[in-house]
Amino acid sequence: MTYSRDAYERIRALIQDAALNDARWPAADRMIGEVNRTRGSALGLGEGQSPADGSILLARICLDGERREDWEHRYFSNYFPDDERIPRWARLENGRITPAADLYTDEERKASPAYNEALAEMRAQNGLYLRMDGPDGLHVGWLICDSSERGGWSSDQVRLIQRLRPHVRQFAIMRHALAEAEVTGPSTTELLTSRRYGVIHLDRRGRIMEANDRAADILRQGDGLADFDAYLCTRMPADNAELSRLMARALPPFGERGSAGSMRVARSSSETPLAVHIAPVGEEYPHFRTRRIGAVVLIADPSGPARIDPARVAAILDLTPTEGRLVVALATGRTLRDVALATGRTEETVRWHLKQIFRKQGVSRQVDLVRRVLALDGFADLPD
Structure with missing residues (x-):
């Protein structure tokens, strides 16, 4: 099997499009399958080392050119908790391609339900795995189904x-970042109305066209990111060089396709850096209503001040003061790791508190808990 440069570029363009418009991911996966002679793939982003101490933040299973949410639900409900390969996958070397069968022992390949049922039905027992490092301890996992090539x-x-x-x-990282920012669609209006993340639109020369309130506050403070004559810049020279590199990749010369990227930007006022994601906007985006937009910048500030009163949340939801502070921290963008570092507790202790909150509130997902907290502070209900 051989593939052309044109085929590779078309696949890359579809993946870049999907970073801002999730509905395009099945088309990207379908073309990967057509060029690479496979049925589909499973893509996930999560944290932790096993089903017991980790969580899945994003999952996409595509088979025969369609996203299969029924398969996603089926796998995570019936197989994921006992899938023997998960702890082994989490320890794989970053970027190393590993045969799926190698993540099971000889005995497990005979008896494992995950291997003999889930992977068999997906036609992925002879597939390939990759584990990729993500930001803040996240892991991206990509399983490509079996090759149909002879041999x-x-x-x-x-x-x-x-x-x-x-x-x-980068697709997985961007989709997670947009979900965390509570952005569900690709329109400029929805992006700019995110309350939790800063959002900036850049023109094709890299100049700032528009910024939402959160981004404007960050730029006004000038600690980390700043606006220098309508161009983004950073406080630290090393960060500025990396930002310039990412912007050059996202905004290449006319006629070339841009690439998305992410970085951390240091600040003097906080030990917690800003997380910055930059994604190009293709010519195919009618949702943006203008072709002047060249890229979208998404800025996360985990140390930003909470806008929700923990005491009020604790009183309304019948939580302890400690639990109230935890749910507000999660609702304002902090991770369990952030909370552990800020409070001097272990992640296991913080996770135990979260499980107690789940039990009290009758929920099983962090997103449901966050939705409930944000609704108390006058935020609109978030879509599923």
């Missing part, structure tokens, strides 16, 4: 997977 995987197939790896990784 198994060819060097060209493996080479294409390796070339697509950074783009697939």
Whole structure:
């Protein structure tokens, strides 16, 4: 099997489009399958080392060119808690391609329900796995279904997977960041109305066109990111060089396709850096109503001040003061790791408190808990 440069560029363009418009991911996965002779793939982003101490933040299973949410629900309900490969996958070397079968022992390949039922029905027992490092201790996992090539995987197939790896990784990171920002669609209006994240639109020369209130506050403070004559810049020279590199990739010369990227920006006022994600906006985006927009910048400030009163939340939801502070921290963008560092507790202790809150509130997902807290502070209900 061989593939052309044009085929690779078309796949890359679809993946870049999907970073801002999730509905395009099945088309990207379908073309990967057509070029690489596979049925589909499973993509996930999570934290932790096992089903017991981790959580899944994003999941996409695509088979035969369609996203299969029924399969996602089925796998995570019936197989994920006991899937023997998960702890082994979490320890794989970053970026290393590993045969799926190698993550099971000989005995497990005979008896494991996950291997003999889930992977068999997906036609992925002879598939390939990649684990990719993400920001803040997150892991991106990509399982590519079996090759239909006679004789198994060819060097060209493996080479294409390796070339697509950074783009697939960035897609997962961007989709998670947009979900955390409570952005569910690709319109400029929805992006700019995010209350939790800063959002900036850049023109094709990299100049700032528009910024939402959160981004404007960050730029006004000038601690980390700043507005210098309508261009983004950073406080630290090393960060500025990295920002320039990412912007050059997102805003290449006319006629070339941009690439998304992420970085951390140091600040003097906080030990917690800003998280910055930059994604190009393709010419195919009618949702943006203008072709002048070149890229979207998403800024996360985990140390930003809480706008929700923890005491009020605790009183309304019948929580302890400690639990009230925890749910407000989560609702304002902090991770369990952030809370543990800020309070001097271990992540296991913080996670135990979260489980107690789940039990009291009758929920099982962090997003449901966050939705409930934000609704108390006058935020609109968030869509599922």
